[in-house]
Amino acid sequence: MAYTRKDVSTLTAAEKRRFVAALLEIKRRGEYDEFVRTHIEFFVPDGEYGLRSAHMAPSFLPWHRQFLLDLERALRRVDSSVTVPYWDWTRDRSATALPWTKDLLGGTGRRSDHRVTTGPFAYATGNWTIKEGITDEPYLTRDLGHAAAPIALPTRSDLDGALADPVYDTAPWDSTSRKGFRNRLEGWGTGSGSASWRNHNRVHKWVGGVMLGGASVNDPVFWLHHAFIDLQWSRWQSRHRGARYLPARPPGPGDDQEGRVVARQERMPPWDVTPEQLEDIGTIYRYA
Amino acid sequence: MSVSVGGVPVGGEALSPVRPGPVRRTRRDALRGVFGAALAVALVPVVAASRPTRSGADPGDTAFDETYRGRRIHGVLKGSWEVTVDGRPLHLMRRADGTWLSMVDHYRSYPTALEATRAAVDELSPGRELREADGQMGQMHMGQMHMGGDHGVHA
Numbered sequence: 001m002a003y004t005r006k007d008v009s010t011l012t013a014a015e016k017r018r019f020v021a022a023l024l025e026i027k028r029r030g031e032y033d034e035f036v037r038t039h040i041e042f043f044v045p046d047g048e049y050g051l052r053s054a055h056m057a058p059s060f061l062p063w064h065r066q067f068l069l070d071l072e073r074a075l076r077r078v079d080s081s082v083t084v085p086y087w088d089w090t091r092d093r094s095a096t097a098l099p100w101t102k103d104l105l106g107g108t109g110r111r112s113d114h115r116v117t118t119g120p121f122a123y124a125t126g127n128w129t130i131k132e133g134i135t136d137e138p139y140l141t142r143d144l145g146h147a148a149a150p151i152a153l154p155t156r157s158d159l160d161g162a163l164a165d166p167v168y169d170t171a172p173w174d175s176t177s178r179k180g181f182r183n184r185l186e187g188w189g190t191g192s193g194s195a196s197w198r199n200h201n202r203v204h205k206w207v208g209g210v211m212l213g214g215a216s217v218n219d220p221v222f223w224l225h226h227a228f229i230d231l232q233w234s235r236w237q238s239r240h241r242g243a244r245y246l247p248a249r250p251p252g253p254g255d256d257q258e259g260r261v262v263a264r265q266e267r268m269p270p271w272d273v274t275p276e277q278l279e280d281i282g283t284i285y286r287y288a
Numbered sequence: 289m290s291v292s293v294g295g296v297p298v299g300g301e302a303l304s305p306v307r308p309g310p311v312r313r314t315r316r317d318a319l320r321g322v323f324g325a326a327l328a329v330a331l332v333p334v335v336a337a338s339r340p341t342r343s344g345a346d347p348g349d350t351a352f353d354e355t356y357r358g359r360r361i362h363g364v365l366k367g368s369w370e371v372t373v374d375g376r377p378l379h380l381m382r383r384a385d386g387t388w389l390s391m392v393d394h395y396r397s398y399p400t401a402l403e404a405t406r407a408a409v410d411e412l413s414p415g416r417e418l419r420e421a422d423g424q425m426g427q428m429h430m431g432q433m434h435m436g437g438d439h440g441v442h443a
Contacts, residue, residue, distance in 0.1 A: 048382055175383055200395075212394060
């Protein structure tokens with residue numbers, strides 16, 4: 001029986017409370033910080049050596065799909081009623097409304113040091129100490145909207161621009177791919193100007209604080225954001241019937257990307273799972 | 289050593305994406321680089337603010353050393369960039385288009401290492417410092433866990 005991931009704006013008070021409680025429990029057990037470490041370890045950029053499975057690569061979407069499933073399984077071991085809600089940032093665009101309320105994720109950071117001081121993940125609660133960080137402060141930080149030089153969340157139109165692309169991904173299968181649904185959604189642009197933050201990447205910037213860095217998983221909004229990104233993959237599949245994950249086959253000898261991207265039927269580290277196996281998750285969960 | 293054209297390093301063997309093979313940059317190399325750079329900073333007297341080191345054809349191409357928004361930023365291109373902010377390592381990553389991103393500002397890139405470093409400082413609010421040890425995990429994460437090493441992460 002597939003379970004349902006809900007829009008965060010539709011959660012009941014009890015659903016919010018149980019989601020938060022499950023997060024705090026896996027944090028207490030030390031499981032949560034494993035997710036933070038995994039995400040840091042698998043951020044291999046496309047200008048350096050090695051296989052890229054999580055970012056700047058076709059498997060950006062299946063990698064984060066499996067990552068979400070692992071987190072969700074950990075939460076459901078604590079409370080089998082819990083699923084990861086999604087944050088539709090094309091609709092919930094206020095820095096003071098859901099998901100930034102005291103009964104869910106808490107609000108933006110204070111002006112002086114961006115420390116989050118409200119909600120269940122505030123440092124003073126003692127329940128959410130950052131252990132795996134790029135910087136040394138032990139508290140969660142946010143700068144919603146980037147107050148010093150405000151930027152806007154991506155719009156419905158920005159997202160539609162990605163969804164309209166009928167091809168999943170294109171060579172060179174990295175952050176410089178100009179066409180293809182994957183990079184239009186992941187959001188790598190050119191290296192200058194605010195236009196270089198698009199869709200997925202732009203949301204990381206808008207939230208700011210730890211969400212902007214390599215240890216972004218430390219902010220629980222990471223999961224709500226990525227559930228919404230994951231939903232876009234399903235929407236894209238519905239819009240373009242029969243369109244599949246690409247590349248179908250590994251880039252061959254002489255191709256600069258040989259051995260550096262995960263093809264449809266190849267194993268996607270760190271899991272023993274292929275992108276093909278993650279293209280249809282209808283038997284596991286669905287989005288409401 | 290790479291040369292730089294318009295801020296985009298080209299022709300640097302150590303920087304060029306290569307087909308699969310051994311990861312050449314070992315954890316020990318990373319540590320040596322990090323601590324070497326930190327030591328170098330510690331030994332250089334602070335004599336001037338915002339004075340770029342002119343060791344390349346153009347300032348900032350192969351090295352920089354300045355005070356930016358009250359923080360000392362130092363970088364040397366040694367195959368890859370070794371950068372410190374207030375003496376603590378900031379890992380930079382290179383994109384396929386030759387631009388740079390840092391572990392602090394991880395979801396966009398900048399044309400030069402210096403700009404990526406300044407952008408990281410822009411995001412460090414007062415009181416936030418890079419981690420002395422954990423800042424290296426970016427340096428070490430690449431390939432470590434696939435090669436039987438530890439995960440390059442310090443809890």
